[in-house]
Amino acid sequence: MKLLKSMILATATFASAGSAMAQTEVVWWDFFVGGDGQRMKALIGQFNDEHPDIQINATSSEWGVPFYTRVRTAAAVGQGPDIMSYHLSRVPLALSEGILTPITDSDLEQAGLARDDFFPRSIEAASNDEGTLYAVPFDIHSIVLYYNKSYLEGSDYLDEAGNLVGIESLDDLNAALALAQDNGSQTPLSYQTSGPGGIWRIFHTLLSQQGGTLIENGEVLPGDNLDKATRAIAIMQDWGDKNYQPEHAEYEASVALFTSGRSAFFINGVWEVPTLVDMEAAGTLGFEWGAVAVPTLLEEDAIWADSHAFAVPIQGNKEMAPEKREAVMTVIGWMEKHVLDWAAAGHIPAYLPVAESEAFTQMEPNATYASLADKAVYDARSDIAGVASPVYDAALNVIAPAIHGFLEPEQAAEHMRQELQALLN
Numbered sequence: 001m002k003l004l005k006s007m008i009l010a011t012a013t014f015a016s017a018g019s020a021m022a023q024t025e026v027v028w029w030d031f032f033v034g035g036d037g038q039r040m041k042a043l044i045g046q047f048n049d050e051h052p053d054i055q056i057n058a059t060s061s062e063w064g065v066p067f068y069t070r071v072r073t074a075a076a077v078g079q080g081p082d083i084m085s086y087h088l089s090r091v092p093l094a095l096s097e098g099i100l101t102p103i104t105d106s107d108l109e110q111a112g113l114a115r116d117d118f119f120p121r122s123i124e125a126a127s128n129d130e131g132t133l134y135a136v137p138f139d140i141h142s143i144v145l146y147y148n149k150s151y152l153e154g155s156d157y158l159d160e161a162g163n164l165v166g167i168e169s170l171d172d173l174n175a176a177l178a179l180a181q182d183n184g185s186q187t188p189l190s191y192q193t194s195g196p197g198g199i200w201r202i203f204h205t206l207l208s209q210q211g212g213t214l215i216e217n218g219e220v221l222p223g224d225n226l227d228k229a230t231r232a233i234a235i236m237q238d239w240g241d242k243n244y245q246p247e248h249a250e251y252e253a254s255v256a257l258f259t260s261g262r263s264a265f266f267i268n269g270v271w272e273v274p275t276l277v278d279m280e281a282a283g284t285l286g287f288e289w290g291a292v293a294v295p296t297l298l299e300e301d302a303i304w305a306d307s308h309a310f311a312v313p314i315q316g317n318k319e320m321a322p323e324k325r326e327a328v329m330t331v332i333g334w335m336e337k338h339v340l341d342w343a344a345a346g347h348i349p350a351y352l353p354v355a356e357s358e359a360f361t362q363m364e365p366n367a368t369y370a371s372l373a374d375k376a377v378y379d380a381r382s383d384i385a386g387v388a389s390p391v392y393d394a395a396l397n398v399i400a401p402a403i404h405g406f407l408e409p410e411q412a413a414e415h416m417r418q419e420l421q422a423l424l425n
Contacts, residue, residue, distance in 0.1 A: 024327040028058040030085035031067040035274045036345050043341060047334055054327045064388040071313060075099045078316025083328050086135050086311040088125040089379040089386035094311070095128055096383050101312045101320075103133040110326055111136070111333030113351075122307050122350045125378040135309035136332050137350035139342060140376055141270050142305040143201045144369045145295065149288040151180040151188075151264035163368075164290055170235065170297040177244045180264030187246045189239055190255075190263035193403060194248040199236075200395035201304040202267060205294060206232035208302035208377040214391070215380035220421040226413055233402050233409040240403050247404060261286050267294065273346030273365060291365040293372040305376030306387065307350055310335065348373050384423050394419055 032040045037060055044056050059081075061067045068090060074080035076099065086094070094100045108114055115123055115133070122137035145164075152158045157176050159165045167173050177188040192198025207214065212228035214221065221229050239245040246257060258266035259279060266272075270291075279285040294303050310332045312320070320328075335342075339349040340359055348370055349355040361367050379385040394416045402412035 022053065024054050024323060026054060026056050026083060026324070026327050026331055027081040028056045028083050028331075029067075029071065029081040030058065030060050031063040032060055032085065033063065036271065039342055039345055043335060043338060046338070047331065051330070051334075054330060056331060068388070072097055072099055075313035076316065078314075078318055080313045080315070082312070082320065082324060083331060084311055084313060085138075086309050087387045088122065088135060088137065088307040088309050090389075091126060091128075091134055091309075091311075091386075092381045093383045093386060093389070095134065099313050100134045101314055103136060103312065107325070107329050108133075108136075110329040111336070113333055113336060117336075117352050118350050119352065119355070119373050119376075121305075121373070121376045121378070122309075125307065126309055129381070135311040136336070137307045137309045138335065138339060139308050139347035139350050140305055140373045141307065141347050142303050142369075142372045142376060143205065143267050143294055144270055144291045144365075144372070145293070146258060146266040146268065146272070146276070146289060146291045148185075148258070148261060148264050148266075149290065150261070151183045151185050152176070155179055162288065162290070164292050167295045169295075173295065173297055174242075174244075177239075177242075177265065181244070183264075185264040186262045187244070187257050188263060189244045189265045189267065190246055190249065190257040191267040192249060192251045192254045193240075193246055194250050194253075194400065196392035196396040198251065198254060198268065199399050199403070200392050201269075202236065203229075203232050203395060203399055204304040204377070204379065205302065206235055206298065208304070209296060209298035209300045211300050213380065215382045215385065215420070215424075218424055220424065221413065221417045226417060229413040229416065230409045233399055233412050236399070236403040237405065237409055240405060245403075259285065270346035270348070270366070270369070274344070291369055293369040293375065296375075301375045302377045303372050303375045305372065305378060307378075308347075309350075382424070384420060390420060390423055 030040060044058050048055050061070060071080060071084060118137050119140060122140055126135040126137055127133050147164050149158060149162055157164060157166050167176055180188040191202060207228055210228040210231065212225045216222050246254065249257065255272060257263040273291065276285065276289055312328060336351040339351050339354050343349050343360060343363060343366055346366065348366060349360060354360055379391065384390040398412050398416045398419065401407045402409055
């Protein structure tokens with residue numbers, strides 16, 4: 001009898017231990033490096049610590065084309081991740097490739113989320129034309145206008161608290177740039193003028209602020225959109241003619257121009273906020289700075305934007321097991337509710353309960369430019385648009401020569417139209 005009791009007790013103990021050790025592994029791929037990468041690794045570590053039953057196995061890859069090519073190839077043969085980071089601007093191309101699975105209302109419920117929990121523009125960008133959701137937005141990131149207060153001291157462009165004011169049109173911005181130049185700024189307006197990202201984001205913003213559209217019903221720059229593209233390029237070329245912007249500045253050089261104090265203004269993504277915060281904390285910045293949403297320089301409230309999001313790829317010809325799908329949605333829900341830690345990288349949470357929380361509204365400079373979420377204009381819904389797409393190639397190959405004076409704006413706009421239209425035909 002004692003032997004039987006011992007056997008029963010040992011069996012029960014073994015079963016209990018086996019149950020406690022049972023885990024669902026969630027294979028995770030992302031493209032986060034630098035400060036973003038560190039923050040995401042910390043979030044993943046915290047999730048794993050809090051969820052002994054679900055463990056994220058994460059891998060980071062090179063941003064851009066390499067990541068998306070790897071995803072497309074692996075997902076098609078069932079060797080991809082269970083969950084991955086994705087840019088919403090790439091969703092149209094992903095849908096044409098058939099590599100994303102829909103995110104249903106039941107999925108969202110499992111994650112403790114609902115469509116109404118997110119900024120409407122981000123949900124629209126995460127969906128197809130019929131409204132089916134294919135990704136869950138995590139943030140909204142956009143370009144902002146950084147400024148060096150030392151070049152504006154004593155002017156009408158700083159209020160009593162030292163905040164940037166008085167830039168409500170293109171004329172206002174140009175006047176501020178001229179003042180900064182007179183006050184010793186070598187390059188009053190820094191941005192990436194020798195790379196696709198910086199050029200495209202500003203061009204897209206100026207086009208959108210005219211109510212312009214790059215692609216509509218399969219046509220590139222239809223109707224008066226060609227004239228609007230010409231005007232946008234002409235504005236950027238004029239900044240070059242007046243020596244406001246740098247010549248052929250790669251990304252790192254454009255950042256250095258501002259952080260070294262040579263540029264009064266700097267247009268770049270919110271993701272550079274940690275660079276400035278860290279330099280300020282280390283005492284290596286040398287000036288007071290601020291950041292605001294890119295002002296409405298033309299007729300419409302519009303700013304280029306994109307979002308990091310979570311997506312679930314296809315598993316080749318197989319269906320994801322229900323318990324795995326449940327674990328993936330648990331991960332997504334947890335991440336959304338902890339997005340405040342992600343916002344420290346300069347991003348705006350796409351999840352409204354956090355974006356509207358007191359903690360976020362007190363986070364600076366994020367709260368100052370948070371209004372851009374309501375002005376966000378994502379790239380055209382097209383296979384040839386989005387991050388690291390032919391549209392970005394056109395910015396480098398066509399718009400860049402124009403802003404440096406090697407093409408007339410009309411020529412550049414027409415070349416871009418022809419180049420991109422050929423890809424759609």
